[in-house]
Amino acid sequence: MVASRSARARKAGVEAGPLAQVRIEVGADDSFVYRIACTDCTTGSGSPWSTHRRGEDNGYLAAMDRWSFHLVEKHPGQEAPCLVHLPAAQQRLHERREQRDGTPGA
Template identity: 75%
Template sequence: MVASRSARARKASAEAGTLATVRIDLASDESFAYRIDCTACRTAGGRSPWSTYRRGEDNGYLAAMDRWSFHLVAKHPDEQAPCLAYLGEAQQRLQERREGREA
């Protein structure tokens, strides 16, 4: 059975931790697009919160959660979140993407 959009958002929110606000939109190709906002950080202009927005072409959930994990480690090193348990796998996926672009 396929999980609903709200169930996916609840799961992503639980994994992302207390600093995150998670939204799932529908992209133009009807795939889910994950947006994770940081409640503590602002962008350079100061108007909007830092966020990651990843569509589901490869795996939007993993791509968004990977970027969020990197943000937590870089900007909020003392923050605990369940997604940080997968940091090693996220770093490996990043390395594989970089190697794929170089080839």
């Protein structure tokens, strides 16, 4: 049973906390692309901070991880349900970096 796009966006919005604005777009391969924008970091130019980056993994986890990092970095003290997953998010980031850098083992 697949939840509707708007239902998923609402759920993700609750997870991401009051500062987040979550939208879901459908990618070229029919996958959901999560976009989380920060309502507090909207600049005068009208381009808010957003998790969306071309060519990167924008699945739910990746977007939420990135959002969690943004919250702790820019809005310390801000509460959001997704922050309980922060240690796991940092672990995933670490693993992704190791894969990308391909540092040879000792």
